[in-house]
């Protein structure tokens with residue numbers, strides 16, 4: 001049997017003593033930290049005093065208040081098969097209290113849903129996840145979606161997380177939302193990658209909650225059927241310093257479909273496609289978009305579905321003329337000369353600007369966001385670049401290296 005941690009036992013005794021002498025006392029929230037030391041998946045206390053991820057979550061669920069789970073490097077494969085179970089006993093990992101899960105880095109710490117169920121199911125809680133990969137989750141059809149992660153009225157923050165290869169089971173039901181992330185609360189995605197997920201509606205991300213914000217993140221290679229390959233959002237949406245690339249839909253928008261008030265700043269939306277819908281960005285007639293310093297280019301044959309509800313705040317670039325970019329500082333019918341999506345430094349993949357790109361030095365500074373998607377300080381050269389990537393001259397990078405080498409040889 002898996003022992004309880006000694007300090008948990010101590011505080012449990014203290015709590016019991018207090019309750020005996022002060023029967024109306026409500027136990028205070030004692031924040032605990034649980035360090036996982038077993039990659040296996042048990043729904044009972046693991047043997048030999050070990051702590052697996054599911055058991056750590058159960059302990060954190062039971063302990064009142066916010067707790068932290070440290071998840072060291074390793075691959076944690078869920079192995080207890082069932083679906084639509086919500087007490088952390090089987091299938092997905094059910095988060096029933098405020099919790100932080102901290103991994104060793106998305107390349108090192110991997111939680112694998114093993115295609116049995118979604119991976120994380122978060123209720124009315126505040127949840128922060130950092131430094132892990134969430135992959136191979138598969139939500140059953142008709143269970144409100146979220147192949148990798150589902151939230152229900154909670155607050156979720158993802159930081160340096162990769163959500164990849166998750167899906168909602170084929171079925172095409174009205175509740176089959178969010179292959180990677182299905183948000184029904186408040187969701188913030190930072191320095192993260194949402195890639196190669198699949199759903200009926202919202203292949204990468206579906207926001208059915210009150211808001212979603214995406215900072216310095218890449219949503220790529222996701223697919224859906226009828227709403228949006230990259231992200232479907234019905235409410236307030238903020239996308240800053242991010243890349244929406246290579247997503248596809250059958251009849252929805254390839255990149256993003258917005259029903260609410262959307263703001264997009266210093267972002268690159270490219271290479272998305274839809275067989276029967278808009279390839280790049282589309283507002284529902286109820287939706288609005290304010291867009292600034294953003295590239296929307298080379299999305300199939302239609303970057304935007306129409307310009308209704310679209311407000312350019314200047315310094316945008318499109319390679320055709322479908323998005324309503326009418327400000328004097330906007331560039332239309334301009335090829336941004338994007339390199340392919342790849343590792344250009346920073347925690348996420350980006351599209352570099354190639355030499356001669358009209359986006360170089362044609363952008364503007366954006367208050368509160370002094371860096372590009374990679375975290376590089378803007379501007380490089382005489383001006384700010386349009387889009388998520390700020391191009392720096394190779395010469396500027398080589399000079400310190402040459403000086404460093406010359407010093408090291410002296």
Ligand SMILES: [Ca+2]
Nearest residue numbers: 060063065097
């Ligand atoms: Ca707790």
Ligand SMILES: [Ca+2]
Nearest residue numbers: 085086092121
């Ligand atoms: Ca569940």
Ligand SMILES: [Ca+2]
Nearest residue numbers: 085090091092
């Ligand atoms: Ca479960």
Ligand SMILES: [Ca+2]
Nearest residue numbers: 361380383385
């Ligand atoms: Ca520049």
